[in-house]
Amino acid sequence: MNKLWSVAFLTFKEGLKHRILYCVFIVALLAMTLSVLISGFFMRDISKIILDFCLATISIGGLLVPFFLGITLLAGDIDKRTVVTILSRDISRPQYILGKYIGISLLTGMIMAFFFAATIIAIQGGILLYGEHYFKSYSLLAVFSSTLLNYFGISILNAVVVLWCSITTTSFLATLLTLATYLVGHLMDDVVRFIESPPPGILISMPLQKTVQATQYIFPNLAAFDHKLSAAHGIPIPFIQFSVLTSYAGVYIVAVLSLSIVLFTRRDLC
Amino acid sequence: MQGFFYVPMIKIKHLVFDNVKKTYTADLGKKKTALTGLTLSVLEGEVFGIVGPNGAGKSTALKILTGFIRPSQGKVTICGHSPQISSSLKKVGYLPENPCLYEHLTLQDHLSFAGQLAGYSKEKTRERSNNLLELVQLDKSGNQSIRRFSKGMTQRAALAYALFHEPEILILDEPMSGLDPVGRKLVIDIINNYNQQGNTVLFCSHILTDVERICDRIGIMHQGQLACVLKGEELGGANELESIFLKTVSMGVQ
Amino acid sequence: MLKKFSFLFLFCTAFALNAVLVQPVKEIRGIYLQETYTRIGTLPSNLLQAFSLEFQGATADLLFLQTMTFMGYNIGENVLPEQDEWQLIGNTLDRITDLDPRFWDPYVFAEMFIGWQIRDFELVNNLLLKASKARIEDYRPFYYLGFNHFYFQKNATQAAFFLREAAKRPRAPSFIKALASRMSLYGSQTIAGIVFLEEMISETYDLILKQQLKTRLTALQRIHELEKTVLHYRKKHQRLPEKLEDLIREGMIKNIPSDPYGGKFILLKNGKVYTTSDLRVSSEKK
Numbered sequence: 001m002n003k004l005w006s007v008a009f010l011t012f013k014e015g016l017k018h019r020i021l022y023c024v025f026i027v028a029l030l031a032m033t034l035s036v037l038i039s040g041f042f043m044r045d046i047s048k049i050i051l052d053f054c055l056a057t058i059s060i061g062g063l064l065v066p067f068f069l070g071i072t073l074l075a076g077d078i079d080k081r082t083v084v085t086i087l088s089r090d091i092s093r094p095q096y097i098l099g100k101y102i103g104i105s106l107l108t109g110m111i112m113a114f115f116f117a118a119t120i121i122a123i124q125g126g127i128l129l130y131g132e133h134y135f136k137s138y139s140l141l142a143v144f145s146s147t148l149l150n151y152f153g154i155s156i157l158n159a160v161v162v163l164w165c166s167i168t169t170t171s172f173l174a175t176l177l178t179l180a181t182y183l184v185g186h187l188m189d190d191v192v193r194f195i196e197s198p199p200p201g202i203l204i205s206m207p208l209q210k211t212v213q214a215t216q217y218i219f220p221n222l223a224a225f226d227h228k229l230s231a232a233h234g235i236p237i238p239f240i241q242f243s244v245l246t247s248y249a250g251v252y253i254v255a256v257l258s259l260s261i262v263l264f265t266r267r268d269l270c
Numbered sequence: 271m272q273g274f275f276y277v278p279m280i281k282i283k284h285l286v287f288d289n290v291k292k293t294y295t296a297d298l299g300k301k302k303t304a305l306t307g308l309t310l311s312v313l314e315g316e317v318f319g320i321v322g323p324n325g326a327g328k329s330t331a332l333k334i335l336t337g338f339i340r341p342s343q344g345k346v347t348i349c350g351h352s353p354q355i356s357s358s359l360k361k362v363g364y365l366p367e368n369p370c371l372y373e374h375l376t377l378q379d380h381l382s383f384a385g386q387l388a389g390y391s392k393e394k395t396r397e398r399s400n401n402l403l404e405l406v407q408l409d410k411s412g413n414q415s416i417r418r419f420s421k422g423m424t425q426r427a428a429l430a431y432a433l434f435h436e437p438e439i440l441i442l443d444e445p446m447s448g449l450d451p452v453g454r455k456l457v458i459d460i461i462n463n464y465n466q467q468g469n470t471v472l473f474c475s476h477i478l479t480d481v482e483r484i485c486d487r488i489g490i491m492h493q494g495q496l497a498c499v500l501k502g503e504e505l506g507g508a509n510e511l512e513s514i515f516l517k518t519v520s521m522g523v524q
Numbered sequence: 525m526l527k528k529f530s531f532l533f534l535f536c537t538a539f540a541l542n543a544v545l546v547q548p549v550k551e552i553r554g555i556y557l558q559e560t561y562t563r564i565g566t567l568p569s570n571l572l573q574a575f576s577l578e579f580q581g582a583t584a585d586l587l588f589l590q591t592m593t594f595m596g597y598n599i600g601e602n603v604l605p606e607q608d609e610w611q612l613i614g615n616t617l618d619r620i621t622d623l624d625p626r627f628w629d630p631y632v633f634a635e636m637f638i639g640w641q642i643r644d645f646e647l648v649n650n651l652l653l654k655a656s657k658a659r660i661e662d663y664r665p666f667y668y669l670g671f672n673h674f675y676f677q678k679n680a681t682q683a684a685f686f687l688r689e690a691a692k693r694p695r696a697p698s699f700i701k702a703l704a705s706r707m708s709l710y711g712s713q714t715i716a717g718i719v720f721l722e723e724m725i726s727e728t729y730d731l732i733l734k735q736q737l738k739t740r741l742t743a744l745q746r747i748h749e750l751e752k753t754v755l756h757y758r759k760k761h762q763r764l765p766e767k768l769e770d771l772i773r774e775g776m777i778k779n780i781p782s783d784p785y786g787g788k789f790i791l792l793k794n795g796k797v798y799t800t801s802d803l804r805v806s807s808e809k810k
Contacts, residue, residue, distance in 0.1 A: 002386070002389070003386075003387055006383055006386040006387055009383075009386075010372075010375075010379070010383050013375060013379060014372050014374055014375055017374035017375065017415075018374065038589070040729060040730070041589060041592065041730060042585075042588070042589070042592075042629050042729070042730065043629045043632055043633065043727075043728050043729060043730045043733055044628060044629060044632065044727045044728055044729060045627060045628050045629045046729060048581070048585075048626075048627065048628075049585050051581075052581035052582045052584075052585050053582055053585065055581070056579045056581070056582040059578060059579070080370060080373075081366065081368065081370040082370045082371065082372050082373075083370070084338065084364070084366045084370045085370055085371055085372065085380065085431065087336075087337070087338065088336055088359065088362070088363075088364035088366070088432070089359060089360075089384070089387050089435070090356045090357050090358075090359045090360040090387070091356055091387065092355075092356035093356075095356070130729055133727075134729060183577075186577045186578060187574055187577075190570065190573070190574060194570075222578070223578070226578040226580075228578065228579075228580075228581050229580055229581045229624055229626070230626075232581050233626045266340075268294075268338070268339045268340060269333075269338040269339070
């Protein structure tokens with residue numbers, strides 16, 4: 001357990017030293033400030049506008065980890081053979097995979113927590129600037145639970161990154177596969193619904209229907225973790241739904257990480 | 271001493287290769303053989319050097335020994351355990367061919383990570399770090415990112431990292447590459463000193479003179495096998511190793 | 525040395541040229557801006573939703589911002605978009621509210637411009653019905669629907685139905701109930717308009733739009749004043765004045781106020797005051 005945390009902490013520390021992180025922090029903070037100012041162009045849904053942009057920024061900030069940092073920290077680790085530094089010690093490969101995953105999850109959590117705090121400040125700034133009248137629908141609980149669900153969704157994606165990086169040899173391929181997973185994860189649900197009840201006049205062949213339906217058991221349903229819209233309108237997600245989604249994320253992450261461990265332990269490194 | 275009173279001492283075999291074969295699947299499904307039945311054992315407390323031409327399988331052998339690669343056939347053990355079990359690496363320090371430290375972290379970061387893994391207290395970690403930094407003459411660069419290190423500095427830094435947890439077995443892949451004569455002398459001194467404390471060293475190198483200077487036994491590898499093993503004291507004259515080496519390689523195995 | 529400076533010089537020249545070209549490039553983009561905007565309105569909603577991934581809220585906001593930019597300068601210059609452009613705006617508002625059905629601004633925008641200005645109530649009422657489904661707790665969609673039926677479409681039965689629905693919602697102001705019962709009185713129309721605009725103004729932040737609403741309110745208030753004076757005249761003389769000028773002659777008003785929309789106030793046979801501008805921005809075409 002101790003070793004797990006050592007690896008996680010090393011990964012976290014390495015992630016923090018990447019300069020891209022600081023660029024993004026600055027850009028994101030600018031975007032959030034701008035969102036407060038832009039919201040003044042709108043007529044009355046000012047709190048919604050600020051939250052829309054801020055929650056989108058939180059999401060993008062979080063997605064930065066699976067798409068860039070996570071890939072660098074995992075695929076780069078194997079690419080540049082820095083993995084030797086860790087695995088030449090008495091650290092087993094499962095410990096390595098889990099430690100790395102915890103490390104990038106911590107990184108994601110830190111980035112999103114930082115942006116969440118910035119969002120709260122942006123809202124306070126908006127209240128100061130435009131008056132409380134336009135912030136009647138603002139609900140901290142809704143914003144918090146949506147951000148938490150967003151974090152769980154990105155954690156799933158992080159686990160998928162671990163899987164792709166433990167199979168592929170190049171960062172580029174891992175990025176591509178992660179992007180594909182992200183897109184499928186967001187669009188799959190709509191496509192499945194469309195296939196299951198097609199509009200009249202459209203015939204869908206049985207094999208296609210079965211294939212599409214099968215994808216939802218393989219790929220993660222990331223769209224289900226997107227509650228930014230209702231959060232921006234101040235509607236918190238019911239607790240039951242929240243817990244079902246949380247368990248789904250937990251189960252999916254455990255499954256993906258287990259598979260990664262199985263594949264990674266069989267792999268020749270270097 | 272042993273010369274006068276010849277007592278057959280049973281030395282423990284620390285590292286054992288038993289008919290190890292390794293075949294890679296290269297691009298387009300072509301098979302590439304790196305090891306064709308390596309049998310070798312390194313005894314406790316000795317310095318064993320592996321020499322061999324490029325592509326002889328030296329690095330592959332060391333990677334199998336540290337568990338990064340699984341052998342296709344045969345058995346490898348470290349103190350009787352398979353390297354695939356991570357705890358058997360507890361007593362092993364490994365210096366890879368191209369030192370692979372994290373560029374963005376400092377040497378101090380690496381050493382404190384090693385300290386955490388070894389279960390050292392903070393005090394002990396600090397003390398050991400300071401000693402090692404002094405030993406590899408990097409005491410002024412401990413807080414610099416590895417990225418700013420020169421090749422030689424990185425090599426020495428990686429050596430410090432490999433030595434941190436006071437391993438009983440040291441496995442070094444080309445420890446002298448990229449070092450100037452001063453650095454080479456430093457590394458040789460470290461290895462010698464380390465061996466005098468009763469520890470085992472296995473390393474491979476291109477530089478035959480260095481190997482001659484420090485090894486108890488020398489194995490010449492060729493085409494994925496051990497061609498012959500020489501004892502350090504048997505090599506008397508200058509360049510003797512080189513002539514044997516060249517002869518072995520030109521003859522081929524068997 | 526020379527080389528170093530020559531590149532610096534090249535940079536300066538190129539940068540200066542770039543600055544010169546910014547405006548022409550902007551103009552070219554301006555030509556195509558409308559085309560892009562047109563295309564958004566023709567995209568199927570589900571495709572738009574798919575494109576915006578998990579950023580539907582922000583996409584809706586940006587599209588709406590674009591719509592307002594499209595309108596904004598026109599408002600400032602008292603120029604109105606063409607009929608087909610209104611159709612376009614209507615389409616885009618529909619897409620925006622598909623992306624985020626609870627987004628209230630587009631509905632208000634539709635009410636203010638497509639409703640008050642263009643009087644295309646089929647479009648507006650459809651949008652408002654969508655709003656009433658998405659914002660179940662909100663009284664405003666039904667209130668607006670009721671208002672449109674009452675004030676513009678003169679369909680008292682429908683209006684009463686919608687206003688009663690609105691009054692049922694939590695936090696509905698009490699005047700809605702009163703409005704629903706008093707609706708048979710034709711005279712309350714102007715007051716209803718004033719109340720409606722006052723409520724809109726109080727909730728609008730955007731300064732230009734607020735000014736728009738205030739102009740409209742001023743016009744309605746002037747009509748209301750005139751109608752009140754006409755009632756006063758009738759009480760005194762037991763008959764309606766023939767023209768508004770009669771009121772001046774009687775000394776009841778000093779002069780006939782001007783219509784901020786540039787029209788002329790006319791007294792109708794039933795005692796109501798009408799303006800030739802019909803409270804719309806005069807349809808100067810671009």
